[in-house]
Amino acid sequence: xxxxxxxxxxxxxxxxxxxxxxxxxxxxxxxxxxxxxxxxxxxxxxxxxxxxxxxxxxxxxxxxxxxxxxxxxxxxxxxxxxxxxxxxxxxxxxx
Numbered sequence: 001x002x003x004x005x006x007x008x009x010x011x012x013x014x015x016x017x018x019x020x021x022x023x024x025x026x027x028x029x030x031x032x033x034x035x036x037x038x039x040x041x042x043x044x045x046x047x048x049x050x051x052x053x054x055x056x057x058x059x060x061x062x063x064x065x066x067x068x069x070x071x072x073x074x075x076x077x078x079x080x081x082x083x084x085x086x087x088x089x090x091x092x093x094x095x
Contacts, residue, residue, distance in 0.1 A: 030094045036084060037091035052081045 040049045056077045066074070 025090065030090065033087040033091040033094070036087035040084065040088060049084065052084070056081045
């Protein structure tokens with residue numbers, strides 16, 4: 001699991017998740033990305049991000065017993081983690 005977690009956290013291309021609809025990335029957005037990156041670069045932030053990746057990205061989104069609502073909630077949680085990863089990547093690309 002550790003290799004998969006590191007691969008996801010260091011994956012390229014997450015910024016496309018945030019740049020949907022050809023949104024232009026401006027300085028305000030980059031500044032926000034730097035703030036997100038700073039928060040998750042701390043030891044506690046890394047611990048939280050690792051747990052979120054493991055819990056919401058490295059597992060199946062749906063199980064046989066899930067309702068459509070449950071699947072939607074799980075996908076929403078995964079999307080939040082992807083958003084955080086996209087902000088970290090955007091920050092790193094704009095240092």
